[in-house]
Amino acid sequence: MYDIKALYEAENISHAIQLLEKHPAAQIIAGGSDVLVQIREGKRAGAELVSIYGLEELRGVCLEQDDTLRIGSLTSFSHITRDPLIQRIIPVLGEAVDMVGGPQIRNIGTIGGNTCNGVTSADSASTLFAWDAVIELTGPEGSRRIPIQEFYIRAGKVDLRPAEIQTGILIQKKSYEGYAGHYIKYAMRNAMDIAALGCSVNVKLTADKKSIEDVRIAYGVAGPVPMRAVHAEEAGRGKKITEDSIERVSEAVLEDIMPRDSWRASKAFREHISKVLCKRALKEAILRAGYTELKTEHTDSLHVGTAYRGGEQG
Structure with a gap:
């Protein structure tokens, strides 16, 4: 069923890097919820794998000395959703990853694997973009940290250098303090x-x-990689909260997004729902941030298949 040439099990981060240097064609495997499916489908037949799943130092959520929130790359979606620090500081990330697949996938799947796939549809990716997340990468030359916007290069391609692994996802205090999402x-x-x-x-x-x-x-899925709607953001900064100002923000997203036609949805439909989702998400975020005078609307022009956490399902 699984055409695997060899499986090497890393004992620690340094050992993982050594294995990747010794076997440059090897693929990193963590939870395996994507890699094993690809192997079974024949897309990675005869693959060499370096398993980092046993590296406990890459699991868990903590605050660093400067109050930067650190999420280990092997932390499962289920762990993130339940983690007290996530629930207190950035609960929307727990809500987002709680929409990934089913319970089995959320128990085995890792946030590092979800981001390293480089796919624009990853539920964690757009949320991490909105938190100005920083990606920590460790390789033969040591560790480096880059903004998540620079980590995504193109569809399915991220900035992972040879023998390098993602070891953490970081959200600085200035990026989360006082924000609601x-x-x-x-x-x-x-x-x-x-x-x-x-x-x-x-x-x-x-x-x-x-x-x-x-x-x-x-x-996510508004272009080949996750993206920020910078024109829409500019349209909202410093503005008094009114229905008109929220409407202007949602209209401005069309200056930023680059959706395409696919069997899941047409470009025109994605453009339409991008405005609707922005309006709804912005209203809910404003309410969570402490504003009390807005009316939320969950009926405008979007009727089927909407998945919410912290909101409604319709």
Whole structure:
């Protein structure tokens, strides 16, 4: 069933790097929820694998000395959803990864594997883009940290150098303090489906809770890689919270996104729902941030297949 040439099991991070240097054609395997499926389908027949699944030092969530939130790359989706630090600091990430596949996938799948795949539909990716996440990579030349926007190069391609592994995902205090967020995944089914579009929005309100001090809007499946809607963000910063200002932000996303036609959804449909999801996610994020005078609408022009956590399902 599985055409595997060899499987090497790493004992620690240094050993994993040594194995990758010795076997340059080898593929890293963590949870295996993607790699093993690809091997079974014949896409990676005869593969050499370096397993890092046993490296406990790459699991868990903690705060570093400067209050940077650190998520080990082997942390499972289920762990992230339940983790007290995630629930207290960035609960929207737990909500987003709770939409990945079914319970079995969430128990075995890792956030590092989800981001290293380089696919634009990854539920964690757009949310991490909205949090200005930083990716930590460790290889023969030591460790380096790069913004997640630079980690994604093109569809299916990330900035992993030879013999290098992703060891952590970092979110700085300045990126999460005072922010509240919401993620919406639109899919044809309410469960166990790849997103036709995903939208994640974070907002920071002014002290009087009447205006948007900062907003970050990110999309998955709106282009070949996850992306930030920079024009829409600019349209929202410093604006008083009104229905009109929220509408202008949602309209501005069309200046940023680059969706395509596919069997899951047409380009025109993705453009339409990108505005709808932005509006809904922005409203919910504003409410979570402490504003109390907005009406939420879950009926405007979007009727089937919407998957929510922290909101509704319809």
